[in-house]
Amino acid sequence: MSYKDKKVISIGVVSELTGLSERQIRYYEERQLIHPDRTKGRTRMYSFSDVELLVEIANKIEDGLQTYEIRKINESQKEQKTISKEKLREEIRGQLNVRFGLMNRNESKFK
Amino acid sequence: MSYKDKKVISIGVVSELTGLSERQIRYYEERQLIHPDRTKGRTRMYSFSDVELLVEIANKIEDGLQTYEIRKINESQKEQKTISKEKLREEIRGQLNVRFGLMNRNESKFK
DNA sequence: CGTGTAAGGAATTCTGACACG
DNA sequence: CGTGTAAGGAATTCTGACACG
Numbered sequence: 001m002s003y004k005d006k007k008v009i010s011i012g013v014v015s016e017l018t019g020l021s022e023r024q025i026r027y028y029e030e031r032q033l034i035h036p037d038r039t040k041g042r043t044r045m046y047s048f049s050d051v052e053l054l055v056e057i058a059n060k061i062e063d064g065l066q067t068y069e070i071r072k073i074n075e076s077q078k079e080q081k082t083i084s085k086e087k088l089r090e091e092i093r094g095q096l097n098v099r100f101g102l103m104n105r106n107e108s109k110f111k
Numbered sequence: 112m113s114y115k116d117k118k119v120i121s122i123g124v125v126s127e128l129t130g131l132s133e134r135q136i137r138y139y140e141e142r143q144l145i146h147p148d149r150t151k152g153r154t155r156m157y158s159f160s161d162v163e164l165l166v167e168i169a170n171k172i173e174d175g176l177q178t179y180e181i182r183k184i185n186e187s188q189k190e191q192k193t194i195s196k197e198k199l200r201e202e203i204r205g206q207l208n209v210r211f212g213l214m215n216r217n218e219s220k221f222k
Numbered sequence: 223c224g225t226g227t228a229a230g231g232a233a234t235t236c237t238g239a240c241a242c243g
Numbered sequence: 244c245g246t247g248t249a250a251g252g253a254a255t256t257c258t259g260a261c262a263c264g
Contacts, residue, residue, distance in 0.1 A: 003159045008128070009119045010255095012234065013156070017119070022235080023246055031245095041254045043235060045124070048114045066244070121234095123255065133256080134225055142224095152233045154256060177223070226262080234255065241247080 007037040007045040014046045018054045025054065031067035033057050033074065069095055118148040118156040125157045129165045136165065142178035144168050144185065180206055 015022050028034050029044070034053060036044040046054075053074070060070045073092055126133050139145050140155070145164060147155040157165075164185070171181045184203055 003115055006159075008124045010121060010235080012150070013119045021246075023248085026236090027245065039123070039254090041235085042237095043254075048117075061245080121256080132225075134227085137257090138224065150233090152256085153258095154233075172224080223264090225264105228261095229259095230257105232255105232257075234253105236251105236253075238250095240249095243244090243246105 004048045007047045007050070009046045009048070009051070011036075011044050011046070014051055014054065017051050018058065020054060020058055024058075028054065028057055028067065032071050033067060063096070065095065115159045118158045118161070120157045120159070120162070122147075122155050122157070125162055125165065128162050129169065131165060131169055135169075139165065139168055139178065143182050144178060174207070176206070 009017075011022050011025055014020075014025060018025070025034070026044075029036060034046075034050055034057070036046045036050060039045060057070055057074075060073075061067075065073075073095065076091060120128075122133050122136055125131075125136060129136070136145070137155075140147060145157075145161055145168070147157045147161060150156060168181055168185075171184075172178075176184075184206065
């Protein structure tokens with residue numbers, strides 16, 4: 001595990017790095033989109049990977065996706081070993097189409 | 112500049128990562144061995160590189176070197192462009208010999 | 223010289239809640 | 244649903260100093 005994945009950054013710094021408010025960052029955790037560690041004193045600790053993920057989350061929120069949809073997408077990405085990249089792309093495209101009302105005959109939903 | 116050099120870690124975490132006390136970490140800064148950034152609130156922020164450097168400093172202190180000697184060594188390392196690695200090694204060896212009383216005819220000192 | 227500690231204050235983070243929409 | 248904010252408390256960090264050696 002590289003430095004990129006070490007959870008050593010507190011929420012104030014993450015807020016600065018991402019441009020997100022601390023409220024937003026905590027909310028995305030509440031919605032299971034992000035999983036920081038905790039110190040003995042209960043302080044949330046994030047990694048650089050978490051920072052990158054938060055930026056991606058923010059972009060998707062801007063695109064109109066809801067947190068539970070983003071969670072589904074991120075969870076399926078974790079299963080990259082079982083799901084092909086092509087299939088993943090398809091799922092995301094499908095989700096985006098739902099959001100933007102660009103329905104087609106392939107109305108697949110996440111199970 | 113990679114993640115390794117981003118100053119995003121507070122002193123409490125650095126203390127845990129290095130095993131050094133916060134007192135020691137602040138003292139090494141006072142002695143110019145380390146140069147953390149500061150947030151608006153005056154909090155010291157360190158990078159993973161700083162953490163590595165602190166471990167090296169701790170080892171040298173254990174070897175009996177004084178902070179000003181360590182500073183000299185670290186400063187010369189920064190000038191890697193002008194000083195060859197071989198010459199650097201020579202200087203460090205010389206400093207160690209002084210410390211351990213293993214004097215030889217080449218009693219070079221840092222200028 | 224290098225490090226521990228108690229001291230008082232300032233900055234940071236936490237949680238639960240009310241608000242708006 | 245996603246985010247802002249005021250509220251009170253707890254944890255973190257800061258500085259300057261005294262101590263020991």
